[in-house]
Amino acid sequence: xxxxxxxxxxxxxxxxxxxxxxxxxxxxxxxxxxxxxxxxxxxxxxxxxxxxxxxxxxxxxxxxxxxxxxxxxxxxxxxxxxxxxxxxxxxxxxxxxxxxxxxxxxxxxxxxxxx
Amino acid sequence: xxxxxxxxxxxxxxxxxxxxxxxxxxxxxxxxxxxxxxxxxxxxxxxxxxxxxxxxxxxxxxxxxxxxxxxxxxxxxxxxxxxxxxxxxxxxxxxxxxxxxxxxxxxxxxx
Numbered sequence: 001x002x003x004x005x006x007x008x009x010x011x012x013x014x015x016x017x018x019x020x021x022x023x024x025x026x027x028x029x030x031x032x033x034x035x036x037x038x039x040x041x042x043x044x045x046x047x048x049x050x051x052x053x054x055x056x057x058x059x060x061x062x063x064x065x066x067x068x069x070x071x072x073x074x075x076x077x078x079x080x081x082x083x084x085x086x087x088x089x090x091x092x093x094x095x096x097x098x099x100x101x102x103x104x105x106x107x108x109x110x111x112x113x114x115x
Numbered sequence: 116x117x118x119x120x121x122x123x124x125x126x127x128x129x130x131x132x133x134x135x136x137x138x139x140x141x142x143x144x145x146x147x148x149x150x151x152x153x154x155x156x157x158x159x160x161x162x163x164x165x166x167x168x169x170x171x172x173x174x175x176x177x178x179x180x181x182x183x184x185x186x187x188x189x190x191x192x193x194x195x196x197x198x199x200x201x202x203x204x205x206x207x208x209x210x211x212x213x214x215x216x217x218x219x220x221x222x223x224x225x226x
Binding site: 031033040041042043045048050055056088090094096102103104105106107108109111 | 119147149156157158159160161164202210211212213214216217218219
């Protein structure tokens with residue numbers, strides 16, 4: 001299944017590094033999402049982009065910076081992260097229809113470890 | 116109260132068993148409901164949407180009870196491959212984009 005792809009799949013970084021996560025969707029959707037999943041916790045929505053404009057930002061620390069250059073690509077830029085930021089970062093896409101929250105399709109995720 | 120609550124399990128059942136999970140949600144105005152499946156160290160994948168009239172897909176049946184604000188998932192004739200975490204998902208009234216995910220119920224199907 002290659003509807004939503006993410007790279008890299010695994011990332012280990014130090015607290016002073018800068019790295020970027022990439023997501024690409026091939027489903028023709030117009031909304032893209034970043035989620036964080038920590039061990040034994042539910043998925044936490046971080047950012048939502050619709051038609052390349054950010055529509056949701058759930059009080060995420062500024063060390064996480066999203067970028068959506070077009071409706072098929074989404075990036076998450078990381079800098080000066082903390083060990084507690086270690087988690088699985090999932091990208092998703094959907095095609096919201098009027099008045100209805102549509103199904104979201106997830107990429108395989110990037111497993112991030114911050115040392 | 117959590118917006119979406121699930122029993123974390125694990126539910127440990129033999130192959131061939133029937134198992135049911137419930138999930139409660141707090142917002143009575145919620146309109147969209149889903150069950151997702153997540154395998155260990157993998158991404159969540161849509162199992163089925165849940166409709167007001169209930170729906171069935173093979174061995175899986177989902178029901179919605181709006182009065183009591185819960186949804187259920189019934190799995191018949193469990194297979195080893197059904198072992199996974201099942202996530203209950205409800206839309207948020209704050210935004211048409213936002214889904215609220217439960218913490219999941221873990222199912223282990225043993226031979």
